[in-house]
Each structure stands twice: as C-alpha cells, then as structure tokens.
Amino acid sequence: MTELKDSYDIVIIGAGVGGGALANSLAAPGREILMIERGPRLPREPDNWSVDAVFHKRKYATKEQWRDRDGQLFSPSTYYYVGGNSKFFGAATVRFRKEDFEDLRHEGGVAPAWPVAYAEFEPYYARAERLMGTHGEAGLDPIEPPRSGPMPYPAIGHEPEIAAFEKKLRARGLHPFPLPIAIDYHDGGACARCATCDGFACKIGAKGDAEVRLVNPALAKGGVTLITESFVRRLVTDPTGRRVVAVELEHGGEVRTVSARIFVSSAGAINSSALLLRSKNDKHPNGLGNNTSDQLGRNYMAHNNTAMMAVSPFRKNRVVFQKTMAINDYYLANAERPYPLGNIQGLGKLQSGMLTANLKWAPERLMALFAERSVDWWLMSEDLPDPNNRVSVDSDGTIRLAYTANNLKAHQELVAVWTRQMRALGYPIVITQKMDIKVSMHQCGTARFGKDPKTSVLDPNCKVWDVDNLYVVDASFLPSSTGFNPSLTIVAQALRTSEHILKELGETVTAAPPVQPERQPVAA
Numbered sequence: 001m002t003e004l005k006d007s008y009d010i011v012i013i014g015a016g017v018g019g020g021a022l023a024n025s026l027a028a029p030g031r032e033i034l035m036i037e038r039g040p041r042l043p044r045e046p047d048n049w050s051v052d053a054v055f056h057k058r059k060y061a062t063k064e065q066w067r068d069r070d071g072q073l074f075s076p077s078t079y080y081y082v083g084g085n086s087k088f089f090g091a092a093t094v095r096f097r098k099e100d101f102e103d104l105r106h107e108g109g110v111a112p113a114w115p116v117a118y119a120e121f122e123p124y125y126a127r128a129e130r131l132m133g134t135h136g137e138a139g140l141d142p143i144e145p146p147r148s149g150p151m152p153y154p155a156i157g158h159e160p161e162i163a164a165f166e167k168k169l170r171a172r173g174l175h176p177f178p179l180p181i182a183i184d185y186h187d188g189g190a191c192a193r194c195a196t197c198d199g200f201a202c203k204i205g206a207k208g209d210a211e212v213r214l215v216n217p218a219l220a221k222g223g224v225t226l227i228t229e230s231f232v233r234r235l236v237t238d239p240t241g242r243r244v245v246a247v248e249l250e251h252g253g254e255v256r257t258v259s260a261r262i263f264v265s266s267a268g269a270i271n272s273s274a275l276l277l278r279s280k281n282d283k284h285p286n287g288l289g290n291n292t293s294d295q296l297g298r299n300y301m302a303h304n305n306t307a308m309m310a311v312s313p314f315r316k317n318r319v320v321f322q323k324t325m326a327i328n329d330y331y332l333a334n335a336e337r338p339y340p341l342g343n344i345q346g347l348g349k350l351q352s353g354m355l356t357a358n359l360k361w362a363p364e365r366l367m368a369l370f371a372e373r374s375v376d377w378w379l380m381s382e383d384l385p386d387p388n389n390r391v392s393v394d395s396d397g398t399i400r401l402a403y404t405a406n407n408l409k410a411h412q413e414l415v416a417v418w419t420r421q422m423r424a425l426g427y428p429i430v431i432t433q434k435m436d437i438k439v440s441m442h443q444c445g446t447a448r449f450g451k452d453p454k455t456s457v458l459d460p461n462c463k464v465w466d467v468d469n470l471y472v473v474d475a476s477f478l479p480s481s482t483g484f485n486p487s488l489t490i491v492a493q494a495l496r497t498s499e500h501i502l503k504e505l506g507e508t509v510t511a512a513p514p515v516q517p518e519r520q521p522v523a524a
C-alpha cells in the first residue's frame with residue numbers, strides 16, 4: 001500500500017454503480033479522490049461465459065455467508081469486484097416511472113413518495129443513460145415518463161422469434177417495448193450479442209457495467225486513485241460525532257487509516273448498512289447516522305422476482321440474445337386491476353444447466369430440452385418498505401438479513417396473468433421459479449433518503465442527516481423498490497449527489513469532458 005496517501009479530498013467506499021458514477025462525475029485532475037474496493041478486478045477468462053463455473057460452481061460469487069432472520073446461514077448471490085454486482089447484471093437500464101416518485105397504492109400497502117419528483121431527476125437520468133450507453137426507443141411504452149431527448153443509442157432490435165412474439169402480444173392488446181439496455185451493440189460497438197450476458201460477466205468488456213462505463217473512465221479523467229482488495233471495516237468520527245475523520249481499512253493483513261474531507265459509502269445496500277452499523281461509537285450507539293431515525297439497515301427491499309420458462313414442445317427458440325423486450329401493461333392500476341402488478345422483461349436466454357443449478361429436483365436432460373424450446377421472462381413486482389425487514393450485524397461480525405416478502409398477492413397475480421398469456425400464445429408448459437433471500441441482486445432501501453430526519457437516514461442529497469460529511473450513494477437510498485431494475489436510478493442519484501458534494505467543497509460544478517470506455521480486445 002505504498003501508493004496510499006494519509007489524506008484525500010474524498011474517500012469513496014465501493015467501486016460499484018453508485019461509487020463508480022460518483023467518482024466518474026467528480027474525477028478531474030487536481031482533485032484527490034480515493035476509491036476503496038474490497039474485491040479485485042474480475043479476470044477476463046473463458047469461465048466468465050461458463051454455465052458450470054458461474055451457476056453450478058458459483059466461482060465468482062462471494063464465499064461469505066450471511067444469516068437469515070432465524071439464524072440460518074446462506075450463501076448470497078452477490079459479487080465483490082471492481083464494478084460490483086453490475087459485473088453480472090443484465091444491463092437493463094430503465095428509468096423509474098413518474099408514479100414511482102409519488103405515493104403509489106399497492107395491494108399490500110403504499111410505496112411512499114420520494115423527496116424528489118421525477119421532473120427533478122429527469123436531467124440526471126438523461127446523463128446516466130449517456131454514461132451507461134443505454135440503447136432503446138422512447139415513445140412506445142404507454143407509461144413512459146416525459147424525457148428531454150431520445151435514448152443515446154437506438155434499440156438493439158429483436159431476433160426473429162421475439163419480433164414474432166411482439167406482434168402476437170400487440171394483437172392481444174398489449175404494448176411491448178424495447179427494453180432499454182446498456183450493451184455496446186451498434187455500428188463500431190464491441191458487443192458480440194452473445195447468450196452469456198445477463199447473469200454472466202462480459203469477457204470482452206462490451207457490457208455497460210460499472211467497471212467499464214464508470215470506474216475506468218473516471219481513472220482516465222484523472223484525480224482518482226483506486227485501491228482494490230481493501231476492506232473498509234469502520235468509519236471513525238471526531239469526538240462530537242458530527243464528522244467522520246477517517247476510514248479504517250484492511251489490506252493484505254495490514255490495517256491503515258485514511259482521512260478525508262468527505263466520505264461516501266457506496267458498498268451496496270447491505271454492506272453500507274453493515275459498515276455504518278459496525279462504526280457505532282459512544283456518540284452513535286446504534287450505528288453511525290442512526291440516532292434520529294433508527295431506520296439504518298431497516299426497510300430492506302429486493303423485489304418479488306420470478307423467472308419464467310414458457311415452453312412449446314413443438315418449436316425451438318433459436319434466440320441468442322433474448323433480453324430485448326419489456327411489458328408494462330400490468331405496471332399501474334387500471335380499469336381491470338385496482339392495484340399494480342409489476343414489470344415483465346425478457347430474461348437472458350436460459351441455457352441447459354442454468355435452471356437446474358437452483359432446481360435440484362429438475363432432471364438435467366429434460367430441462368435441457370425445455371431450454372431449447374423456451375421463451376424466458378423475468379417478472380418483477382414491487383416489495384414494500386417494512387422496518388422489520390432489516391440488515392444487522394451479529395456479534396461475530398456476520399451480516400444478518402431478516403426478510404419476509406410482502407405484497408405477494410400482486411406478484412402471484414402477475415405470474416398467473418403471464419402464464420395465461422403464454423398458454424394462449426402456444427406455450428403450454430410454464431415453469432416458474434420465485435427468487436428467495438439468496439437473490440439479493442436488487443437490494444435497496446436500507447438508508448432511505450427523505451425530507452424528515454425522523455423517518456429517513458439520508459437527506460434528499462444523500463447526506464447522512466446525523467453526520468455532516470458522510471454520504472451514501474448506492475441502492476441504500478431508495479425509499480421504495482419500484483418494479484424496475486435499479487442501476488440507472490442509482491447512477492442518476494449519484495450524479496445529483498456529486499453536484500452537492502462539489503458545492504460542499506466550495507467548487508463550482510464543471511462537467512469534465514466525457515471519456516469513452518476503451519475498446520477491449522476479444523479474449524481467448
């Protein structure tokens with residue numbers, strides 16, 4: 001750790017989507033920003049695209065175990081690398097809908113209004129889409145919110161099977177639209193449009209993950225130092241408890257402290273809570289920033305998610321890249337349904353062995369036959385904030401995740417409605433798998449932002465109410481999970497926060513020139 005200085009302007013903990021976007025926005029020669037990432041760079045290697053390595057051997061997921069509410073240990077599907085969970089994400093980069101920012105009544109309760117309206121978020125969404133390299137087509141989803149401009153890149157297009165499907169769905173009165181997606185697939189782009197995108201890491205660097213689109217360009221702009229394989233175990237405050245003065249980090253068996261003017265936790269919604277809880281002291285006996293609200297670690301959400309395989313025994317599905325379509329016809333209440341059900345989107349094409357990695361009862365050969373003949377979907381419904389769904393840290397340092405799913409009736413209806421649609425379209429065999437606590441991919445809500453310090457951990461700029469120089473910019477800030485993939489919104493909020501941080505530092509907001517991600521050679 002010889003390259004590490006004792007003091008920086010800003011310390012960012014975690015090089016995922018939130019931390020990467022913040023670093024990218026703040027990076028400029030002359031600034032002194034330190035990013036601390038517990039994981040290494042993910043190697044580009046053949047196993048990146050191996051079903052066996054990724055799904056059966058779980059080669060890349062953390063080996064760490066967490067406890068559930070009852071104290072049972074489980075292995076979470078979470079990833080500690082430069083780029084964080086986005087190294088394995090499906091690259092759907094979707095704006096939340098206008099209604100998501102307002103009180104939204106669900107069957108199971110109300111998803112609370114955000115402290116910021118969609119209109120204030122819009123310019124940051126536009127920047128976030130450009131940063132991530134989103135491809136899509138505006139104007140086709142009836143509930144799409146207003147936009148200041150088109151998508152940065154045109155939609156990547158459906159393969160013939162999905163195009164035919166789209167027509168049939170339209171004939172049934174539905175409004176499918178191209179799923180906004182951040183892959184480098186356009187003239188001159190590096191993407192090979194392969195079957196190993198959603199759930200896999202990209203071996204050729206053509207997916208818009210946080211390492212490729214945010215962290216590497218931030219390093220190229222200047223002013224940012226990244227240290228990897230360095231675990232931040234604690235934040236240390238001054239005697240008043242109002243300011244963080246240092247982070248304590250472990251690297252290669254050594255413990256170091258680093259000071260800064262501003263500290264940002266972007267360790268992910270579960271690990272940021274764990275970090276702040278571990279940082280308790282006599283001024284913050286229940287965890288850093290948890291005095292006024294007692295909401296730190298609470299309101300954990302992760303969506304009600306179901307993977308669906310709709311099989312036609314008589315028709316092979318030759319699609320390679322299937323994550324191109326989404327349907328929002330069930331997203332809001334309407335004349336037929338008094339409450340929202342959720343979003344439906346194409347899933348990366350299921351391959352032989354992917355489902356059997358989790359469905360141990362399923363015969364491998366039969367599932368392989370099904371996978372050749374299936375159209376696959378991801379069905380996502382909102383879960384609601386509940387203070388009893390919470391992250392805590394046990395006395396032995398293990399993370400405990402107490403989570404009981406809610407708003408399930410709406411999700412079950414979404415699954416039932418889509419099953420009926422599939423059968424009507426000639427797919428009589430429908431296999432579904434509801435995701436459980438291990439699948440924390442859409443984790444959020446554990447340090448929600450809000451206008452009232454009594455009910456929120458963060459103010460509307462994502463600064464911790466109880467601490468003057470501490471921010472949280474990962475998915476923790478979400479006061480509701482909505483029914484959409486969170487990454488684009490995390491990026492947008494980090495961009496908002498970066499402006500506030502610059503003002504705090506007494507600097508004016510100057511947009512540094514964008515740096516394009518470097519082209520990656522195709523690996524062996």
Ligand SMILES: Cc1cc2nc3c(=O)[nH]c(=O)nc-3n(C[C@H](O)[C@H](O)[C@H](O)COP(=O)(O)OP(=O)(O)OC[C@H]3O[C@@H](n4cnc5c(N)ncnc54)[C@H](O)[C@@H]3O)c2cc1C
Nearest residue numbers: 014016017018038084085090091092232268474475485487
């Ligand atoms: C298989 C899969 C598919 C997905 N598909 C999509 C999709 O299509 N669209 C979408 O929007 N979202 C998707 N997601 C979710 C998306 O990846 C996450 O919402 C997003 O990456 C979260 O970003 P984050 O910055 O909040 O946290 P993270 O990505 O978790 O980043 C946190 C970083 O902090 C590091 N860290 C943690 N603790 C410490 C510590 N104590 N010290 C130092 N470093 C630390 C971690 O290693 C990590 O790099 C998917 C996720 C998965 C796993």
